[in-house]
Amino acid sequence: METNANQENASLDIPVIDLSNQDEELVARAVVKASEEWGIFQVVNHSVPPELIRRLQEVGKEFFELPETEKEAVAKPKDSMDTEGYRTMYHKDLEGRDAWVDHLFHRIWPPSRVTYRFWPKNPREYIEVTEEYASHLKKLSEKIMEWLSEGLGLRREALKEGLGGETVEYLMKINYYPPCADPDLVVGAPDHTDVNGITLLVANEALGLQAFKDDNWIDAKCNPSGIIVIIGDQILRMSNGKYKSVQHRATRDKEKTRISWPVFVESSLDHVFGPLPELISGEDSAPKFKPYVYKDFKFRKLKKLSLD
Numbered sequence: 001m002e003t004n005a006n007q008e009n010a011s012l013d014i015p016v017i018d019l020s021n022q023d024e025e026l027v028a029r030a031v032v033k034a035s036e037e038w039g040i041f042q043v044v045n046h047s048v049p050p051e052l053i054r055r056l057q058e059v060g061k062e063f064f065e066l067p068e069t070e071k072e073a074v075a076k077p078k079d080s081m082d083t084e085g086y087r088t089m090y091h092k093d094l095e096g097r098d099a100w101v102d103h104l105f106h107r108i109w110p111p112s113r114v115t116y117r118f119w120p121k122n123p124r125e126y127i128e129v130t131e132e133y134a135s136h137l138k139k140l141s142e143k144i145m146e147w148l149s150e151g152l153g154l155r156r157e158a159l160k161e162g163l164g165g166e167t168v169e170y171l172m173k174i175n176y177y178p179p180c181a182d183p184d185l186v187v188g189a190p191d192h193t194d195v196n197g198i199t200l201l202v203a204n205e206a207l208g209l210q211a212f213k214d215d216n217w218i219d220a221k222c223n224p225s226g227i228i229v230i231i232g233d234q235i236l237r238m239s240n241g242k243y244k245s246v247q248h249r250a251t252r253d254k255e256k257t258r259i260s261w262p263v264f265v266e267s268s269l270d271h272v273f274g275p276l277p278e279l280i281s282g283e284d285s286a287p288k289f290k291p292y293v294y295k296d297f298k299f300r301k302l303k304k305l306s307l308d
């Protein structure tokens with residue numbers, strides 16, 4: 001089959017699901033279908049207030065526009081084995097020009113795993129806005145996991161419990177991609193699937209996120225108050241392959257700075273996850289994946305080692 005891997009297919013859009021629809025069964029079916037067929041979709045009219053998303057984007061942008069010395073106040077320590085903190089990553093493009101992507105990572109839930117040392121103190125509203133966003137986002141991601149659990153014929157709590165129940169962690173990342181004159185030369189985020197369970201992402205108006213579907217890269221157009229949901233490797237494995245973990249990447253805009261705010265919902269490092277036991281107990285339901293301690297799974301994926 002001929003592959004169009006580097007082409008875009010303008011005629012396809014990622015599914016958009018309106019959560020304000022009163023028919024919850026219909027909404028749940030749409031979430032399940034999109035997760036089986038795409039592994040990515042956008043939810044609109046959800047429970048996170050649009051004004052809160054706007055403020056989240058405002059405080060994030062203000063932080064990244066501060067002088068470098070101020071951003072260094074929350075820098076990732078050089079000897080840290082963890083991801084939390086601010087980092088600048090330089091790349092050279094093919095013509096030797098410098099291009100860079102800035103990141104800020106910090107956990108936003110559960111409170112016992114939050115280290116405020118990595119949360120910007122400037123702008124002053126950053127903490128309040130981000131805490132409020134965390135509590136809304138937790139509810140939304142748990143609702144989506146409930147629908148996905150029922151789509152597997154299981155109890156609503158099954159996927160959340162499989163991911164670790166109340167020990168599940170929410171890791172926020174802010175990607176700051178300055179414009180690049182030739183966006184084909186510098187990729188914002190390389191092609192990957194997310195290692196975690198589920199990712200909820202908002203972005204500013206610049207286009208960039210693309211999902212791979214049927215041999216094409218599809219632009220994931222994000223409504224200003226919409227939230228993109230990305231199914232990751234943990235849900236793929238816990239569902240024994242029913243839900244797809246989507247390959248995606250981020251390109252850069254020629255003129256505009258692009259900023260995105262993914263929140264990665266994932267197990268704590270010592271948690272063991274794998275196909276949910278109820279899905280592999282029948283005679284013809286062999287497990288398609290091995291269970292892993294999440295720490296080992298992440299390490300092997302990062303190092304590009306084989307994963308069963």
Ligand SMILES: O=C(O)CCC(=O)C(=O)O
Nearest residue numbers: 175189209249250260262
């Ligand atoms: O910037 C985006 O839209 C995607 C970012 C992403 O995939 C990542 O940070 O892992």
